[in-house]
Amino acid sequence: MDQKESVRDITPWDGTLSSSxxxxxACAFSEKWKRFNAFVPPWLWVPSRKHHLLSSHKEEGxxxxxxxxxxxxxxxxxxxxxxxWKEESSISQEEEAVDNATLVQSSCDEVNHxxxxxxxxxxxxxPVLYFRSYHSDGQPLPFGEIEKDLxxxxxxxxxxxxxxxxxxxxxxxxxxxxYKLHPCGTSExxxxxxxxxxxxxxxxxxxxxxxxxxFSVIGQVxxxxxxxxxxxxxxx
Amino acid sequence: MSGAxxxxxxxxxxxxxxGSVPLLIHLHDSEVTTLPxxxxxxxxxxxxxxxxxxxxxxxxxxxxxxxPGVDTLWFEYRGLPLKWYIPTGVLFDLLCVEPERPWNLTxxxxxxxxxxxxxxxxxxxxxxxxxxxxxEAAYVTKGNCKNVMxxxxxxxxxxxxxxxxxxxxxxQRVSSKLKLGTFEDExxxxxxxxxxxxxxxxxxxxxxxxVKSGRIPVRLYVWTVTEDFDDxxxxxxxxxxxxxxxxxxxxxxxxxxxxxxxxxxxxxxxLPEYFPGxxxxxxxxxxxxxxxxxxxxxxxxxxxxxxxxxxxxxxxVRIQGIEPCLEIPFSWVVNxxxxxxxxxxxxxxxxxxxxxALQ
Numbered sequence: 001m002d003q004k005e006s007v008r009d010i011t012p013w014d015g016t017l018s019s020s021x022x023x024x025x026a027c028a029f030s031e032k033w034k035r036f037n038a039f040v041p042p043w044l045w046v047p048s049r050k051h052h053l054l055s056s057h058k059e060e061g062x063x064x065x066x067x068x069x070x071x072x073x074x075x076x077x078x079x080x081x082x083x084x085w086k087e088e089s090s091i092s093q094e095e096e097a098v099d100n101a102t103l104v105q106s107s108c109d110e111v112n113h114x115x116x117x118x119x120x121x122x123x124x125x126x127p128v129l130y131f132r133s134y135h136s137d138g139q140p141l142p143f144g145e146i147e148k149d150l151x152x153x154x155x156x157x158x159x160x161x162x163x164x165x166x167x168x169x170x171x172x173x174x175x176x177x178x179y180k181l182h183p184c185g186t187s188e189x190x191x192x193x194x195x196x197x198x199x200x201x202x203x204x205x206x207x208x209x210x211x212x213x214x215f216s217v218i219g220q221v222x223x224x225x226x227x228x229x230x231x232x233x234x235x236x
Numbered sequence: 237m238s239g240a241x242x243x244x245x246x247x248x249x250x251x252x253x254x255g256s257v258p259l260l261i262h263l264h265d266s267e268v269t270t271l272p273x274x275x276x277x278x279x280x281x282x283x284x285x286x287x288x289x290x291x292x293x294x295x296x297x298x299x300x301x302x303x304p305g306v307d308t309l310w311f312e313y314r315g316l317p318l319k320w321y322i323p324t325g326v327l328f329d330l331l332c333v334e335p336e337r338p339w340n341l342t343x344x345x346x347x348x349x350x351x352x353x354x355x356x357x358x359x360x361x362x363x364x365x366x367x368x369x370x371x372e373a374a375y376v377t378k379g380n381c382k383n384v385m386x387x388x389x390x391x392x393x394x395x396x397x398x399x400x401x402x403x404x405x406x407x408q409r410v411s412s413k414l415k416l417g418t419f420e421d422e423x424x425x426x427x428x429x430x431x432x433x434x435x436x437x438x439x440x441x442x443x444x445x446x447v448k449s450g451r452i453p454v455r456l457y458v459w460t461v462t463e464d465f466d467d468x469x470x471x472x473x474x475x476x477x478x479x480x481x482x483x484x485x486x487x488x489x490x491x492x493x494x495x496x497x498x499x500x501x502x503x504x505x506x507l508p509e510y511f512p513g514x515x516x517x518x519x520x521x522x523x524x525x526x527x528x529x530x531x532x533x534x535x536x537x538x539x540x541x542x543x544x545x546x547x548x549x550x551x552x553v554r555i556q557g558i559e560p561c562l563e564i565p566f567s568w569v570v571n572x573x574x575x576x577x578x579x580x581x582x583x584x585x586x587x588x589x590x591x592x593a594l595q
Contacts, residue, residue, distance in 0.1 A: 014379070060509075122485040123372050123453070140351065167368075170319070170354055172484065175477045177354045184371065184381060 013194070013206065015187030016125035021207050023059040025127075026118070029211035030063060036229040040085070041065060043118070048173050062173065063118040070112045070149050070223075085224070111136055112149055116224070118211070119172055126186040127211065129218050130171055130178045143168070146179070151223040158221060166221075181221060190214060248572035252556050253404040255283035257328045258338035259290075261311075263298045267346055270301040278338060282402050283325025283556060284575055286362045287311050287318060289400065294343060308348035309356070311341050316475055317349050320356050321365040326581045329554040330457050330480065333585075334468035363396050366577055373453040373578035374416060376486045383414045399576050407576060416578055450489035452570055453579045456506050457482055460586045460593045461551065471585070483507075487566070499569050500562035503550065503584060510548035510586060552585035 017025060030043040047061040068085050117130040133141040133149070143166075147155070158165055171178040193213045194206060216226050262276040277297040279290055291309050311318040313331055318341075322330075332339055348355070355361070371381040387395070391410050398407035458481040465471045474480060487502045504511040553559060556573045574580045 123376050168354060170321075172482070176352065177350070184375070 013191065015189075015191035015194075017120075017127075017207070017210060018125070019120055019122060020059060021210075022120040022127060025207050025210040026063050028208045029215070032212060032230050036227040041067065046117075062120070064115070065117075066115040068114045068116065068224075070114060112141060112145070114149075114222075116222070117171070117178070121172075121183050124183040124186065126183050126190065127214055128183045128186075129181045129222070131180075131222060132176075132178045143179070149223070150221070154221045154223065181218060186214070189217065193217070249404060249408075252573060253282075253284060253402055253407075255325060255556060256280045257283060257324055257557075260338040260340050261290075261294060261343050262340065263301065264312075264342050264344045267298075267303060267344060268301050269303050274298055274301050276340075281324045283323065283328075284399065284402070285324050286320060286322075286366075287324055287327070288320050288356050288362050289359060291358065298343070298345065302345050305346050307345045309358075310344050310348055310353060312344070313339075313341055314473065314475065316477070317352055319353065319477070320362070321354065323575055323581065325557060326455075326457065326583065329557055330459070330583045331474055333471040333473075333552075335557075359400075366396070366399065367392070369577040369579060374414065376451050376453045377416050377578070383416070387414070411576070450491075451486040452489065452502075452566075453574075454487045454502070454506065455482070455484050455579050455581045456503070457581070457583045458507070458586060459584075460588045462588065462590050462593050464551075464587065489566070497566045498563050499553070499560060499566050500550070502566040502569075503553065503562075503582065507548070507584075507586075510588065549587040550584060551587045552583075554583040555581070 026043075026045060030045065033040075034042045043063045043065050045061055046064045070085060112133055112135065114131055114133050118127050119130055120126075121128045133146050135141065141149075165182050166179055167182055168177055169180050170176065190210070190213065212226070212230055215224075216231060219226050257280075259279045259281050260276050261279060263274060265273075268274070274297060277294055279293050281287070281290060288309055291307070294309075295307075310320070313327075316331070318327055318331075328335070328339055367384070371384045374381045374384045391413065394406060395410045397403070398410065459474055459479055460481075461472055483506055485506055487505060489497055490505075491497065550562070553562065555569065558573075560569060560573075570580050
């Protein structure tokens, strides 16, 4: 293993990860997320279904964050539109606490539900964000509505970078159409994000912080913020 | 398949490009508004093509009987909606274990199941999906998709047209510019001879563009059975896409001295959970499997002690409608049987124990 590490240190890193590195990176990411995000649901590792019974390859799977609700205020003007993410279960708790007099107001707020999965792509050797959105009744949102949910700077990021665009493709494990952020340029900008870091344990550092860095960019496209505390861990 | 050794590269390509599946296409009952109902349409579909591209042939048969509305074409086989972005030949090899000729399909022009199938807006969607796969194959082979992104408009048009029309010559003219090369080793051209393949290349393979990274774009479609079946007729039917494990993962060529990399090796390398003893293991470095963090609930729990796995058995392998001998060099299979988007599609049936079966 020592030999391998020194070989890796010599060859310039191309911004990609192996499948097992992704698993390690996913563990590190979900752990940090829990630490810095006490009031937000955790990212859970979902072993891929076919390996459900074969523990020797529990490493194959994806990270899942489901049941996120995007609550939009009923303000018509875009500049006033606020975007708040809440966990599904916390919303229902709030509704119970509200009395009849205020129920009328809250029914004007639309709640769109979002599920996010971070899935490894063996072809591109990078993580890929998949997401889907649906109304409270389970009806999927058309893309036009999803676009309205995305933060204003998302369109800017997507148009500026010819690499980052949203497409609809089949989820690699679930046999259903999901939206995904195209992975074509990921390795390029991941390389840039880590440029200049010459920590001694280069590989371990990269794996440990890969998803935090990746998410700091990708999250912006879908409006998921990464807490400052997590970003600060990148500089130590 | 003993014939492989005597078929030259160009002959093999020709056979693959000419391959087609006869389809007998029935309009779904719910969309028949006239009596008598229209007879089914008999269509010869290219293996390398895609079902939605048949609309121009099908529409005339059924247009007079369709209910009013906008056409949203989709197909099903015995109740299973067909994924339109999978090449026709692959769908046939996968779903029709005992090949049915003609293959009886049902067509719909209404009521698209958008919760199950990706939307398809005709030829443009299919073309986009094709180019996307081509980019992915380029990335796998070369580490970037610049060659595809930088194609001239006219080249892109010609490439797509050549696939639409099944024109191999035109395809080779344009695709050779991509320099995606072919997988070269001493077994490529001639199975019995050990000669450097580069001298023997006929027009299309660019010897200078040998695959350096050793990654080959492959799409594996795996289904499992728990019992032997004597003949194909008694093989269980795939009635649900959850019964197919779709593995879109490149094969990493591992060269060992004195041993060539066979089709069998390639398939097993993509299924390490079923073939753990395989010397060509694709899932990544064993040395990097380290536990990170301590919590165990729902987060990563890398339990790397492997259960003693029963030996899975490869029962059936189909590529371009043929069942190749598994000991054929993988390089030959790739160079001769891949699809125009540079992916090799392989349908595999595995026999496993009850516990390991895909449900």
